[in-house]
Amino acid sequence: MLALKSDPLKPRLDQIRKQADDHRALASAYAAYARKLKLEHSKVVRIFADLSRNYTDLISKPVYRALFDSDANSIDETVLRRFEKEVKERIKLTRQVIAEAKEAFDNQLKIHKLKDTIFALNELLTKAKKQGAFSSLIAAKSIPKSLHCLALRLMEERIAHPDKYNEEANPPKPEFEDPKLYHYAIFSDNVIAASVVVNSAVKNTKEPWKHVFHVVTDKMNLGAMQVMFKIKDYSGAHIEVKAVEDYKFLNSSYVPVLKQLESSKLQQFYFENRLENATKDTTNMKFRNPKYLSILNHLRFYLPEMYPKLHKILFLDDDIVVQKDLTGLWKIDMDGKVNGAVETCFGSFHRYAQYMNFSHPLIKARFSPKACAWAYGMNFFDLDAWRREKCTEEYHYWQNLNENRTLWKLGTLPPGLITYYSTTKPLDKSWHVLGLGYNPSISMDEINNAAVIHFNGNMKPWLDIAITQFHPLWAKYVDYENEYVQACNFGL
Numbered sequence: 001m002l003a004l005k006s007d008p009l010k011p012r013l014d015q016i017r018k019q020a021d022d023h024r025a026l027a028s029a030y031a032a033y034a035r036k037l038k039l040e041h042s043k044v045v046r047i048f049a050d051l052s053r054n055y056t057d058l059i060s061k062p063v064y065r066a067l068f069d070s071d072a073n074s075i076d077e078t079v080l081r082r083f084e085k086e087v088k089e090r091i092k093l094t095r096q097v098i099a100e101a102k103e104a105f106d107n108q109l110k111i112h113k114l115k116d117t118i119f120a121l122n123e124l125l126t127k128a129k130k131q132g133a134f135s136s137l138i139a140a141k142s143i144p145k146s147l148h149c150l151a152l153r154l155m156e157e158r159i160a161h162p163d164k165y166n167e168e169a170n171p172p173k174p175e176f177e178d179p180k181l182y183h184y185a186i187f188s189d190n191v192i193a194a195s196v197v198v199n200s201a202v203k204n205t206k207e208p209w210k211h212v213f214h215v216v217t218d219k220m221n222l223g224a225m226q227v228m229f230k231i232k233d234y235s236g237a238h239i240e241v242k243a244v245e246d247y248k249f250l251n252s253s254y255v256p257v258l259k260q261l262e263s264s265k266l267q268q269f270y271f272e273n274r275l276e277n278a279t280k281d282t283t284n285m286k287f288r289n290p291k292y293l294s295i296l297n298h299l300r301f302y303l304p305e306m307y308p309k310l311h312k313i314l315f316l317d318d319d320i321v322v323q324k325d326l327t328g329l330w331k332i333d334m335d336g337k338v339n340g341a342v343e344t345c346f347g348s349f350h351r352y353a354q355y356m357n358f359s360h361p362l363i364k365a366r367f368s369p370k371a372c373a374w375a376y377g378m379n380f381f382d383l384d385a386w387r388r389e390k391c392t393e394e395y396h397y398w399q400n401l402n403e404n405r406t407l408w409k410l411g412t413l414p415p416g417l418i419t420y421y422s423t424t425k426p427l428d429k430s431w432h433v434l435g436l437g438y439n440p441s442i443s444m445d446e447i448n449n450a451a452v453i454h455f456n457g458n459m460k461p462w463l464d465i466a467i468t469q470f471h472p473l474w475a476k477y478v479d480y481e482n483e484y485v486q487a488c489n490f491g492l
Contacts, residue, residue, distance in 0.1 A: 009075040013067055016080075017059070020087045023094045024055035030098065044101055051094050058086055136458050136465075147462060149488035151191055151224045157484070158223035165226045167241070175212055175238040177309040182211045182327055185307075187299045188318035189221045191228050192462055192478065192490065198229070200477040201322040202237045209236035214307065216299060219243045232479065244295055247306055256399040257298045297412055300376070301395045301419070304383045311384050316452075317377040319437065319460055321474050324451040329380045329431070337425035338389055339416075340380035342432040345372035355417055356408040363407055367421060374424055376413055377454040378432040385423065395419045436470045437461075447473065 031048035058064065064083050067075060158165050175181055184201065188194040194215055202208045217225045222243040229239045244250060252258040299306070300315055307313060314329060316322075334340060344350040352358075353369035386392075398418050401407060408414035433450035435442055437457025447453055453473060459465050461474035479485060 009077060009080055012084075013075060013080060016084050016087050017068070019091060020055050020059065023091050024052050026098070027051035027055070027094055030101070034101075047097055047101075051090070051097065054090055055087075058083075058090065142463070144463060146488045146490040147190070147192055150484055150490060151221060153484045153487055154191060154224035154227040158227050165223070165230055167226065172240070173238060176214070176240045177307075178212070179309060179311045181238075182330060183307065183310055183313045184211065184213045185216070185300075185303060185313050185315045186213060186318060187216045187296045189218050189296060190318050190462070191221060191224045192485075193318040193460075194225065195228050195479060196474060196477045197316055197318055197320060197322065198234060198237070198239060199479060201316075201326065202234050203477065204322050205325050205327065208234065209238075212238040212240070214313075215239060215241045216247075216296070216306075217241070217243060218296060219245050227484075228482075231482070244299065247302075249305060250295065250299075250302065255295065255298070255302075256396055256403075258295060260399075260403055261295075300379075300412065301392055301415070303381055304386050304392065307383070311382070313381050313383060315376075315379045315381060317454065317456075319455040320377055321453050321455075321477060322451070323448075323453060323473075326451060329427075332380070332425070332427070334380075334382045334385065334425050336385055338382055338385045338391055338423040339374075339420040340382075340425045340427050341374035341376075341420075342378070342429050342434075343372045343374045343426050344434065352417060355410065355414045357406060360407055362401065367418070371417075371421070372426075373413070373417055374426070375432060375434050375454070375456075376416060377434065377456060378452045380427070389423055391419050391423070436467065436473070438467075440467050440469065442470075 027048045031045055031052060034045045034048060059068075063079060067079060067083060186194055186197055188197075194217070198213050198215070201211065201213070205211055215225060215229065222241070225241045229241055250258070252261075303313055303315070312330060314326060329340065332340060350373040351369060352367055352371040352373060355373060356363050356367070358364050358367075358369045395415055395418075398407065398415055402415070430449050431451045432454060433442065433446055433452070434454040434456050436447070436453055437455040437459045439457070447470075453470075455461050455466075455470070455474065459467050461471050466474075478490065480490070
């Protein structure tokens with residue numbers, strides 16, 4: 001009967017034990033939560049871990065362990081009071097530490113939630129950028145209905161009246177080879193863009209009859225180009241329209257790009273547009289545009305062979321507009337250099353390091369990563385200096401080495417930077433202002449002061465995605481009186 005009697009101090013001991021266990025669990029929970037909130041480097045985790053351990057150590061003391069011995073028939077009240085005092089001291093300390101750490105936990109929780117939100121938004125932003133890059137590439141490569149219509153109608157006219165536009169039966173005009181005149185090279189498969197370049201140059205020169213424009217296109221667009229430049233006088237300027245195929249030396253045995261085009265892997269890289277490819281490498285999506293491997297885009301490296309009797313020539317891209325007389329370029333002393341171009345570098349931007357792979361030993365050994373890049377689009381070439389420096393051979397050497405795209409990825413500018421590395425003459429920046437195809441922030445003062453403005457970028461002026469405020473600068477040189485332009489509702 002005596003063994004069944006419980007000690008009156010037992011409920012009090014159980015209550016104290018429960019309080020100790022509860023606060024030990026609370027300290028352990030805060031320690032675990034602190035780790036989750038990445039507070040390992042602060043004192044918080046260590047403090048709560050120590051508090052939890054203190055409760056365990058307290059209960060494990062031999063003097064107090066006897067209190068919980070199930071065989072004990074009586075509880076020493078003095079020991080119990082001492083145990084209660086120590087438990088309360090630890091509870092007080094635990095509550096004090098929790099109160100002090102609460103603000104840190106609240107802030108860390110907010111930071112943790114904010115980081116989660118930012119991460120989720122970044123994921124959405126990255127996905128949107130990838131999809132946007134792919135859509136932008138498709139839009140930039142698309143042919144507007146009006147432009148397609150114009151090419152077809154011009155070709156229809158060429159087929160209907162073959163004798164009217166057949167230039168092969170006539171001997172070439174002597175002006176085409178006269179080195180005393182001002183010669184321009186325009187390589188394009190876009191009939192409206194090429195006509196704007198010629199029209200803008202002619203309207204801004206004092207003596208248009210002294211200017212010769214060499215327009216080269218592909219066989220498919222040759223007929224349309226012939227009609228476009230035949231039905232208008234262009235104030236007496238001389239315009240030669242030819243196809244790439246007319247230059248017989250341009251074949252795969254001589255031209256590296258044509259040889260590389262025979263590679264199935266290269267064709268897949270440039271011509272296979274799939275969304276999964278876009279999402280793999282958004283930054284390099286622009287590199288996948290097949291125009292960068294087009295022979296029209298690489299004709300610029302063969303100017304001396306295409307025009308053997310000329311001494312100087314001005315190369316113009318088909319996405320530029322001429323705003324001033326360009327004859328001043330022929331008066332510039334080239335100092336024996338081959339390529340007259342506007343430099344584009346500022347600070348660390350547009351340096352050689354951005355255009356080629358300086359981890360490759362050949363690139364690293366030959367070029368400075370800090371060398372200033374320049375722009376294609378309006379380039380004045382001294383063809384005599386070109387022949388002397390053997391620039392085409394230099395271009396062939398590097399283009400052959402880059403068959404697997406290990407030296408650079410993007411089209412013609414990197415090999416141009418390499419080919420004319422020490423033979424480029426910097427021109428005043430007012431000769432050539434770039435960025436109208438991607439940068440809406442260019443000032444109108446800078447544009448109005450420019451001799452040539454360049455719509456480089458995806459937002460070409462003949463596309464629906466053109467930058468609105470810059471479009472009129474190009475549109476005013478479109479021949480809207482042309483019956484075929486009118487028939488195709490161009491610009492509407």
